Amino acid sequence: MGAITVTNLGKAYKQYANRWARLAEWILPWVKAQSTLKWVLQDISFAIQPGEAVGIIGINGAGKSTLLKMITGTTQPTSGSVHITGRVAALLELGMGFHPDFTGRQNAMMAGQLLGLSGQEVEQLMPEIEAFAEIGDYIDLPVRVYSSGMQMRLAFSVATAKRPDVLIVDEALSVGDSYFQHKSFDRIxxxxxQGTTLLIVSHDKNSIQSICDRAILLDAGQLSMEGEPAAVMDYYNALLAKRGNVTVKQTTNADGKVQTISGTGEVTMEKVSICDEAGQAIEVVGVGQPIKLIVEILAHQDVPELVLGYVIKDRLGQAVFGTNTHHLDNKLERISAGSRMTYSFSFPANLGVGSYSISAALHTADTHISQNYEWRDLAAVFDVINVDKGYFVGVNWLPPIMECKR
Incomplete structure (x- = not known):
């Protein structure tokens, strides 16, 4: 079984005022250092237990890929240490190590041996590698004629041909067609x-939330947050809009769920409720039952524009449905301080049995990235039960009209 322990890990690169300073430091090592250190990552510590799946997220430049390179040993850390047990398979840069003039088969042989497999093992696994990659006769053509998607298919097929103890995947899987992405994540x-320890970097929040047990957020080279994927994703989403006087805070509710609230505060939500048709607040909803989402709003300052949006999320924090008044062509303009508004959205709860939550946001334009007055995750929570519908599975109730002709 594989495990990963990262302790006080850091990476810095030397910066020189000019090329002569670099030369002086090299030939005159006893002279005062001619460089300064630019830290890309600093004081990163975490542990991943055998069989655990952990996702790493963060904006571009946060240090995600550098961290993976240090964990896999392709880049040496400036400080700290990494300890890994078990056989490791890593898929970092797309097709890394592939020689453009060698065929896909030859590259697969070499890549497999670099992963610790014997030549005989790779030979035995080659039919499975070819079948999973699905690149046909291209397997015997030079890699230089491959598209980026074909390189990814082959690289992933080789790296996962034999189940590793530890699988480390960078954002290479974001390249290629949707079919192979689904196929790859099914294998993951x-x-x-089966017990493989997984460390994955992805901008796809649904992948992180559906696969991972835990998520780690990197921000400006430091570990900003670690915890349940849904809570970390909510915090990350809030950070994307953090600018100026935007505040981001998290609180733990009575049920142990972490709620994220962010925004500038010019307009806020006083109450968010799931109600029946009569307007009475409810916490349990029947499949297909007509319900209302009611949001009560107070403007604390004058604002030029106001858009209200909401997202229904399942228990994993994945979006089931979302919209806002911008897309509904019903945004408000020139809101005065002290104004109170009550929005009501009516719809049937065509949802599967389970627990759901509402995330609501007050902002301008089409997303909260432009101007975030308030974003509130877990604004309302409700359960869906099946009272009078036939048996079905999934997060949506989509009753079909069936015909059968013989």
Whole structure:
């Protein structure tokens, strides 16, 4: 079984005023240092237990890829240490190590041996590698004629041909067609069920939330947050809009869920409720039952524009449905301080059995990135039960009209 322990890990690069300073430091090592250190990552510590799946997120430049390179040993850390147990398979830069003039088959042989497999093992696994990659006769053509998607298919197929103890995947899987992405994540999920330890970097929040047990947020080279994927994603989403006087805070509710609230505060939500048709607040909803989402709003300052949006999320924090008044062509303009508004959205709860939450946001334009007055995750929570519908599975109730002709 594989485990990863990262202790006080840091990476810095030397910066020189000019090329002569670099030369002086090299030939005159006893002279005062001619460089300064630019830290890309600093004081990163975490542990991943055998069989655990952990996702790493952060904006571009946060240090995610550098961290993975240090964990896999392709880049040496400036400080700290990494300890890994078990056989590791890593898929970092797309097709890293592939020689453009060698065929896909030859590159697969070399890549497999670099992963610690013997030549005989790679030979035995080659039919499976070819079948999973699905690149056909291109397997015997030079890699230089491959598209980026084909390189990714082959690289992933080789790296996962034999289940590793530890699988480390960078954002390479974001390249290529949707079919192969689904196929790849199905294999990753299967590995996780069989005990493989997974460390994955992805901008796809749904992938992180559906696969991972835990998430780590990197911000400006430091570990900003670690915890349940949904809570970390909510915090990350709030940070994307953090500018000027935007505040971001998190609180733990009575049920142990972490709620994220962010915004500038010019307009806020006083109450968010799930109600029945009569307007009475409810916490339990029947499949297909007509319900209302009611949001009560107070403007604390004059604002030029106001858009209200909401997202229904499942228990994993993945979006089931969302919209806002901008897309509904019903945004408000020139709101005065002290104004109170009550929005009501009516719809049938065509949802599967389970627990759901509402995230609501007050902002301008089409997203909260432009001007975030208030974003509130877990603004309302409700459960859906099946009272009078036939048996079905999934997060949506989509009753079909069936015909059968013989």
């Amino acid at each position: 999920r299967a590995f996780g069920q």
